[in-house]
Amino acid sequence: MSLTNIRTALDTRLLSTPNGLAASLTAWDNKGTKTVPTATQAYQVVSLLPATPDNPTLTEETTIHAGIYQVLLCFPVNAGPLAAETAAQAIAAHFNAGLELTHNSQKVRIRGTPSIAGGYLLQERYCVPVSIRYNSIV
Numbered sequence: 001m002s003l004t005n006i007r008t009a010l011d012t013r014l015l016s017t018p019n020g021l022a023a024s025l026t027a028w029d030n031k032g033t034k035t036v037p038t039a040t041q042a043y044q045v046v047s048l049l050p051a052t053p054d055n056p057t058l059t060e061e062t063t064i065h066a067g068i069y070q071v072l073l074c075f076p077v078n079a080g081p082l083a084a085e086t087a088a089q090a091i092a093a094h095f096n097a098g099l100e101l102t103h104n105s106q107k108v109r110i111r112g113t114p115s116i117a118g119g120y121l122l123q124e125r126y127c128v129p130v131s132i133r134y135n136s137i138v
Contacts, residue, residue, distance in 0.1 A: 003065070008104075012101075014094075017090055017091050018090060019090060021043065025041065026046060029047055044071050046069070047070045049068040049070060050066075051066045063137070063138050064135055065137075066111070067134060068133055072127055073128045074125040075087075075126045077121060084126055084128040088128045091114070091130045092113065092114040095110050095132045096113070114130055115130070117131070
């Protein structure tokens with residue numbers, strides 16, 4: 001399954017981010033975190049946002065899967081933006097432009113430099129979204 005391979009390749013890479021947040025503090029699609037974060041703990045929410053697949057050839061045997069892998073970093077409020085921005089920059093650097101990931105022989109390429117949006121308050125958290133564009137040709 002293409003989306004399953006894409007998701008697994010991206011999720012595995014995220015968890016290998018140097019000084020990144022643990023899997024127990026990661027809310028995967030349609031799941032909560034394994035550990036309920038305390039008011040002083042950061043956590044991240046991961047979403048795979050696939051675009052409509054494209055079949056660019058006349059035979060339609062080739063499919064291009066593209067989309068955005070979004071990581072929403074949620075940090076305690078009133079601590080300033082530095083910790084969240086530093087974590088966002090670490091993730092962006094770990095998913096550098098042109099990086100090629102593989103899962104079950106399916107290649108996933110990072111398209112361009114990931115974008116880091118401005119932080120905003122969400123409930124009792126300061127959140128910073130990191131958007132990572134990807135594509136996979138099968």
